[in-house]
Amino acid sequence: MTSPALLLMFGATGVPLARGMPRRALVLLLPVAGLLMLWLSPEGDSAGFALFGLELIPVRIDALSRLFATGFLIAALLTSIYALHMRDPLQQAIVLIYAGTAVGGTLAGDLVTLFVFWELAGLSSAFLIWAGRTERGYRAGMRYLIAQLISGLLMLAGIALRVQAGEGLEFGYLGLDGPGDALILLAVGIKCAFPLLHAWLIDTYPEATIVGAVALSAFTTKLAIYVLARGFPGTDLLIWVGVAMTVFPIFYAVIENDLRRVLAYSMINQLGFMVAGVGIGGALGINGASAHAVADMVFKSLLFMAMGAVLLRTGTVKGSELGGLYKSMPQTAALCMVGAASISAFPLFSGFATKSLIMEAVAQEHLTVVWLLLLFASAGVFHHAGIKIPYFAFFAHDRGHRVAEAPLNMRVAMAMAALICVGIGTAPNLMYELLPHAMHYAPYTTPHVINQLQLLLLASMAFTMLVRTGLYPPEIRSVNLDADVVYRRMLPRTWGALSRTVPRLRRELGPPIHHLAANLWSATTRPLRPDAKPASPWPTHSMVWWAVIMLGTVLLLTLL
Amino acid sequence: MSDDRRRLDEPRNVTRIVYGLAVLCALALVADFFYAKHPHFSVEDWPGFYAIYGFVGSVTLVLAAKRLRRLLRRDEDYYEPPERNTDD
Numbered sequence: 001m002t003s004p005a006l007l008l009m010f011g012a013t014g015v016p017l018a019r020g021m022p023r024r025a026l027v028l029l030l031p032v033a034g035l036l037m038l039w040l041s042p043e044g045d046s047a048g049f050a051l052f053g054l055e056l057i058p059v060r061i062d063a064l065s066r067l068f069a070t071g072f073l074i075a076a077l078l079t080s081i082y083a084l085h086m087r088d089p090l091q092q093a094i095v096l097i098y099a100g101t102a103v104g105g106t107l108a109g110d111l112v113t114l115f116v117f118w119e120l121a122g123l124s125s126a127f128l129i130w131a132g133r134t135e136r137g138y139r140a141g142m143r144y145l146i147a148q149l150i151s152g153l154l155m156l157a158g159i160a161l162r163v164q165a166g167e168g169l170e171f172g173y174l175g176l177d178g179p180g181d182a183l184i185l186l187a188v189g190i191k192c193a194f195p196l197l198h199a200w201l202i203d204t205y206p207e208a209t210i211v212g213a214v215a216l217s218a219f220t221t222k223l224a225i226y227v228l229a230r231g232f233p234g235t236d237l238l239i240w241v242g243v244a245m246t247v248f249p250i251f252y253a254v255i256e257n258d259l260r261r262v263l264a265y266s267m268i269n270q271l272g273f274m275v276a277g278v279g280i281g282g283a284l285g286i287n288g289a290s291a292h293a294v295a296d297m298v299f300k301s302l303l304f305m306a307m308g309a310v311l312l313r314t315g316t317v318k319g320s321e322l323g324g325l326y327k328s329m330p331q332t333a334a335l336c337m338v339g340a341a342s343i344s345a346f347p348l349f350s351g352f353a354t355k356s357l358i359m360e361a362v363a364q365e366h367l368t369v370v371w372l373l374l375l376f377a378s379a380g381v382f383h384h385a386g387i388k389i390p391y392f393a394f395f396a397h398d399r400g401h402r403v404a405e406a407p408l409n410m411r412v413a414m415a416m417a418a419l420i421c422v423g424i425g426t427a428p429n430l431m432y433e434l435l436p437h438a439m440h441y442a443p444y445t446t447p448h449v450i451n452q453l454q455l456l457l458l459a460s461m462a463f464t465m466l467v468r469t470g471l472y473p474p475e476i477r478s479v480n481l482d483a484d485v486v487y488r489r490m491l492p493r494t495w496g497a498l499s500r501t502v503p504r505l506r507r508e509l510g511p512p513i514h515h516l517a518a519n520l521w522s523a524t525t526r527p528l529r530p531d532a533k534p535a536s537p538w539p540t541h542s543m544v545w546w547a548v549i550m551l552g553t554v555l556l557l558t559l560l
Numbered sequence: 561m562s563d564d565r566r567r568l569d570e571p572r573n574v575t576r577i578v579y580g581l582a583v584l585c586a587l588a589l590v591a592d593f594f595y596a597k598h599p600h601f602s603v604e605d606w607p608g609f610y611a612i613y614g615f616v617g618s619v620t621l622v623l624a625a626k627r628l629r630r631l632l633r634r635d636e637d638y639y640e641p642p643e644r645n646t647d648d
Contacts, residue, residue: 380618
């Protein structure tokens, strides 16, 4: 059994060699061929082979891995269509290689294969940030790569500890039992943007190229969700980690000016729902996390595509400089609103069918506080991703941008993504049948639809009233402090301060300390000099006396 | 400029949309009395719980974020000098 991942990765190396129509055909055919290969392969493990006495299984196809791999391949196809207009073969090839690594990681049956693809995903995607070929992009790419490599090293260390503990390389349920598992969870936590480990995501995704951001939004984080869903289902800790991930980014998203960074924050929010679903575990929790991950690959891509089209045409994605674009880019605006409705879980759109699985799982466990916080985050994501993104980009104040509509291939990609969003939303059972566990769940019940509409309509009413009364915080050119301040500001500053202070201290304190040390040295070594007292010859009788006293003491002590 | 004026540039039309939204909200609230609830939590039994929670939650979110901005806001070139990201 050969892997669709290798097909994509080796096929992608041919992309820079071809030009014109053959190249376009190649970048479109590879994901389609990957999909065919994936669905024609039977479920089960490929033939394994031994490496240093450990059994490797490069390809394992079951319901969970097939679902994620399908999502990745569809996202790869959409991104390839979106990138068709470019004359830059590097990005087109990298998108396919990167997609291949995500598919390969998903199909991995053992931890070493997973690790290899995990690292390759980080390495290949860094080029999507570097491809902007700017100084700023270069530095952002380095920061991104460092975060990915740290994650990879932690995973390798975790795998080594597991092997040493005799737990083998099989990539199944890992659980949180030993130090090796904890390291693997930490590695996944970095790629999954756990709170405080999330800084790389909001720092570097908005610095990627137009196509790069679309690709980045689909693969790395969702691969991490897959590893969680397979390795750590039902880990209670993850429920609260997930809740924190859904709640804190929405505050940042409201005041963030860079609309692609707003999307990065809303991505952490969506990942939080999935992490919480994995934490709940069980059929409903895992189904919900997987379904929402696949839906998210599409609607988050769609939103990044729309913002990319805006960036391409106007040269900016700052809320403070945009507005009124619906006049110039009506189709992009409409498609963006489909993505916004999907991420907000409006009935008839994909988020409604998938996120409600997670909410239902939480409700069935009767976790009141968790449920209330997730509901708050649902209203919050509607606020920043559902309303803010389309409103400030396409409506609000007309900033006078009169630009062309997005290129045809971009609109086709966005339309296809929008169709998938509406398709999952209107016919959820098609999606539910692909899920790893059997379940009975009907999203379209009267209470659920009405409750969701109440939540969202009143949330939009709140937005309207706040905007009309002028209470809504305006879009201002600014950056907001987040955890990335630690490595972008504090660590460099601390290093700078140290490298200034240490030489100065050496100049000022050096001579007195040197003097003191010399005095101390001569005082302590004085008794050891040849002319000192202990070194001079002792009379024999005093030696005998000392020996008698010592032996006498020993004798006394033993007799007592 | 005549082709540049759209319906949404007219404040009257925007106000109409807001009224339309208000009507939808009212409908959603009224609908609360016409179906049988199957709540997992007791709070869901309160009339209009989702609506009130959505409204109050959103207002709290925005006002809290506004306060946070005072703490968190920095100049755009706080980390590095601005530079246009040009590609394609």
